[in-house]
Amino acid sequence: MSSHDSINKILLVALSLCLVCSIIVSTAAVVLKPAQEANKSLDKKRNILEAAGMLDESRGVEEQFAQVATRVVDLRTGKYVDDVDAASYDQRKAAKDPGQSEALTSEQDIAKIARRENYAVVYLVQSEGGELEKIILPIHGYGLWSTLYGFMALEADGNTIAGLGFYEHGETPGLGGEVDNPRWKALWPGKEVYKGDDVTIALVKGSVDPANANANWQIDGLSGATLTARGVTNLVQFWLGENGFEPFLKNLKTGDV
CATH class of the missing domain: 1.20.5 (Single alpha-helices involved in coiled-coils or other helix-helix interfaces)
Structure with missing residues (x-):
């Protein structure tokens, strides 16, 4: 051969x-x-x-999620839309598409996301009788090294915080990564978002002084992670503000959704 x-x-x-x-x-x-x-x-x-x-670890996730209704909201009007499928709608992809999002001005873009999608998926927790118990909103924004993606949960009044959690980020472990610390996350429930018409909730440097008149709108900062803490404040204030879910929350309160 x-x-x-x-x-x-x-x-x-x-x-x-x-x-x-x-x-x-x-x-x-x-x-x-x-x-x-x-x-x-x-x-x-x-x-x-x-x-x-x-979340109850002793029960199945699907079983618990059965009490959660999923809806799509037009962020431009704060009203529900029925012609967008919540199951297949990709919010991240939409935010990058000029045809499905809006460019933010530097003044608007405190969360450093550049564009805001036109539609967002929201999650409503209802009692067996159909009454609203909690509102869960998707939020995201830039920290120090990465974009943080998470959910903000509010009580039915649309103002009292029920919880906050980030499921994806690239912040420094032990510093900005403390956003995952259960003890820090436990500081959020019971705090309020709005003082009058203003989004007032914010992280402070150090610990919250209970005697401070604004203590109910403040969260302990992240030690050694000033920029991550500032990013969390900015993204929460953006998504609960007029360019985020504030119009929807106002409409929900009046029943005009």
Whole structure:
């Protein structure tokens, strides 16, 4: 056998192996995709329940999520829309699409997100009798190193905080990463967002002084993570403000949604 024939056979075997491997990988991706999507959906529901302080590890996530109604809100009007499918709507993708989002001015963009999507998915916790108990809103904004993604939960009054949780970020462990610390997250429930018509809730440097007149609108800062703390304040104030969910919360209070 000539060296030329040997090289051709080696190339043929290598090509065949590449083809077989690519088929296996492609098949695995297709087969596993439904399971991956199901796990992604389950994880999202878990994060929503956890942010609202409703997660019970002894019960199934789907069972607990049954009391949560999912709706799509037009952030420009603060009203529900029925022609956008909440299950398939991708908020992150929409925020990058000029046709599905609006550019923010530097004055508006305190959360450093550049664009705000036109529609947002909100989650409403209802009692067995159908009464509203909690409102859970998706929030995001830039910290020190990354964009933080999370959920803010409010009581039915649309003002009292029920909980806050971030499910994705790249902040420094032990510093800005303390946004994941259960003790810090436990400081949020019971605090208020609005003082009059202003979004007043904010992180402070150090610890909140209970004697301070604004203590009910303040959260302990993150030690050694000034920029992350500032980012959290800004993103919360943005999403609870006039360019975020404030119009929706006002409409919800009056029943005009």
